[in-house]
Amino acid sequence: MNAGSFDGLLSVISPDTSDIDQLPDSAAFPQHECGLFGVFGHPNAAVLTYYGLFALQHRGQESAGIVTSNGPGSTFHLHKNMGLVSQVFGQEELAKLKGTRAIGHTRYSTTGSSTPKNAQPFVVDCVRGQMAIAHNGNLINADVLRDELEHKGSIFQTTADSEIILHLLAQPSENGGNVLSALRRIEGAFSLLIMSERELIAVRDPFGWRPLSLGKLDDAYVLASETCAFDLIHAEFIREIEPGEVLIIDENGLRSERPFPDQQPAFCMFEYVYFARPDSIIGGVNVAKVRTEMGRELARKFPVDADIVVPVPDSGTYAALGFAQELGIPYEHAFVRNHYIGRTFLQPSQLIRDFDVRVKLNLIKEVVAGKRVVVVDDSIVRGTTSRARVVNLREAGAKEVHMRVSCPPHRFACHYGIDFPDPEKLIANQMTMDDICKYLNVDSLGYLDVEGMVRATGRKMNEFCLACFTGNYPLPVDPALDKFIMEKREQRAKRLAAEETHPTLFADLK
Numbered sequence: 001m002n003a004g005s006f007d008g009l010l011s012v013i014s015p016d017t018s019d020i021d022q023l024p025d026s027a028a029f030p031q032h033e034c035g036l037f038g039v040f041g042h043p044n045a046a047v048l049t050y051y052g053l054f055a056l057q058h059r060g061q062e063s064a065g066i067v068t069s070n071g072p073g074s075t076f077h078l079h080k081n082m083g084l085v086s087q088v089f090g091q092e093e094l095a096k097l098k099g100t101r102a103i104g105h106t107r108y109s110t111t112g113s114s115t116p117k118n119a120q121p122f123v124v125d126c127v128r129g130q131m132a133i134a135h136n137g138n139l140i141n142a143d144v145l146r147d148e149l150e151h152k153g154s155i156f157q158t159t160a161d162s163e164i165i166l167h168l169l170a171q172p173s174e175n176g177g178n179v180l181s182a183l184r185r186i187e188g189a190f191s192l193l194i195m196s197e198r199e200l201i202a203v204r205d206p207f208g209w210r211p212l213s214l215g216k217l218d219d220a221y222v223l224a225s226e227t228c229a230f231d232l233i234h235a236e237f238i239r240e241i242e243p244g245e246v247l248i249i250d251e252n253g254l255r256s257e258r259p260f261p262d263q264q265p266a267f268c269m270f271e272y273v274y275f276a277r278p279d280s281i282i283g284g285v286n287v288a289k290v291r292t293e294m295g296r297e298l299a300r301k302f303p304v305d306a307d308i309v310v311p312v313p314d315s316g317t318y319a320a321l322g323f324a325q326e327l328g329i330p331y332e333h334a335f336v337r338n339h340y341i342g343r344t345f346l347q348p349s350q351l352i353r354d355f356d357v358r359v360k361l362n363l364i365k366e367v368v369a370g371k372r373v374v375v376v377d378d379s380i381v382r383g384t385t386s387r388a389r390v391v392n393l394r395e396a397g398a399k400e401v402h403m404r405v406s407c408p409p410h411r412f413a414c415h416y417g418i419d420f421p422d423p424e425k426l427i428a429n430q431m432t433m434d435d436i437c438k439y440l441n442v443d444s445l446g447y448l449d450v451e452g453m454v455r456a457t458g459r460k461m462n463e464f465c466l467a468c469f470t471g472n473y474p475l476p477v478d479p480a481l482d483k484f485i486m487e488k489r490e491q492r493a494k495r496l497a498a499e500e501t502h503p504t505l506f507a508d509l510k
Helices: 003-013 017-022 045-055 091-096 142-151 162-170 178-185 228-233 270-275 287-301 317-327 384-395 433-440 450-457 485-498
Strands: 035-040 063-069 077-082 101-107 122-126 129-139 188-195 200-204 213-217 220-224 236-240 246-250 253-257 308-311 335-337 361-363 372-377 400-405 444-447
Touching (some): 045 063, 045 091, 045 220, 045 228, 101 188, 129 162, 142 162, 162 178, 162 188, 200 220, 213 228, 270 450, 287 400, 361 384, 372 384, 384 400, 384 433
Parallel strands (some): 372 400, 400 444
Antiparallel strands (some): 035 220, 063 077, 129 188, 200 246, 213 220, 246 253, 335 361
């Protein structure tokens, strides 16, 4: 499928942000982030990156891309498009991606809308030679930096904040130290892979919001957002890229730079709760083990006398298992997930009631009929989907329905790369616990507290970003910041042009 046909498809299934209140709850659910994968020094770099992105597909399903190189003097080869990894790449596309080094990207948009022009990696040819970048995260000073760069004459091709980083890196410097100084100028959450003609560079912001790890396969180095990508290609996990570290890989091996001021670590807790694959290792701990322990903590805090524990697949599976084990309640799979459905923004409500819920999760009625049911999920965002699931359980004959959530209530927006909606659309920001319980029509409701959630990780409280739960932001943010800030800039430019107040190119000519 070409980019043009995808534009037509996206016009049908993508949300109109001006009418977000009319969208199903899935549109406001915390979406997957981006996935990064890189290879240096392997003859089949593109194929390895393809498999690596396959393992990271859960981190972004909007677009995928790979860029390859054979080193100094060779042309970068790029292929990217909208869609899943399997849709974007086939044997023909991979055969054209020659090179011993590569970076790849799967995208969920955090800043910049879902369009072909925003698909990554981005590639440029500049005074420093050819450069490519792939970014996971969100810059909080993107608007300020873009204003500055545009006033200096920079021309932008996308609305993604990642392109700003590329412009900063591409600027010439007399002393050759521009790369590290450019990185010091960006603020927010960023894990980056940068490929030049001679080097592959991994960067992690000083707070360490987003994961990034180093591995090795034979004599080649590999980099990935999650360790599950190493498992697929049988690469050896070496270590995580540390917060604030710039790791440079070239023909001479590895070297590490520390260009950022030291900060208190602020790893995103939602990686453990929801985003990361269960088979990944983060902070030396298996994600599935952490989620199971979150379920146990939840059971100890909010026990309930019930007949069965039912997970909301897939993200609630391990928490539900821990909850059931802790209380000795039978664990049952009552919801069956359709793994082949994508984003369901087109909701034919006039034909099928609760289509958006039922198309993804169908209920086995016989499992819940006449039973006291505990439903365990990882989070509740707006509540409309959870409410619809409770309706389905009641209609199926459930005697009681109890809801348990393996993280605290989300009351605040995220500005560091998680697409949580406006706080006014977060149910826990607008309602008391009693009101949420009544809205969901459940017999009881229990959220895991912050202390129990952190305890389940085996790590310290001060190692995490908990802003979406507590409102305490590790790095000050502009409350007006959102993912469509770049689109708003374009709309402003169009409005100025319509009002004939926009500067003209030949204003000084008589």
